[in-house]
Amino acid sequence: TLCSVTNVRKLLTEHKVDALIGPTTTPAALAILDFVAEAKTPLLTTVGSSSVIQPMDDKKRWVFKTTQN
Secondary structure, three states, X not given: OXXXXXXXXXXXXXXXXXXXXXXXXXHHHHHHHHHHHHHOOOEEEOOOXXXXXXXXXXXXXXXXXXXXX
């Protein structure tokens, strides 16, 4: 998860990406949630857990999960 956080921070601050796809694991997705929300950058993720989107709040509104609960 540390690697995920480091990479996402770099993508958001240095590369100014418009959206992110990934990560594929729930711990990594939860770890980057604060950075995604702060940057107001959509995150499309394939994690299986609904914890990345529920309960909906200001941070999780930027996360879109592609797999079923």
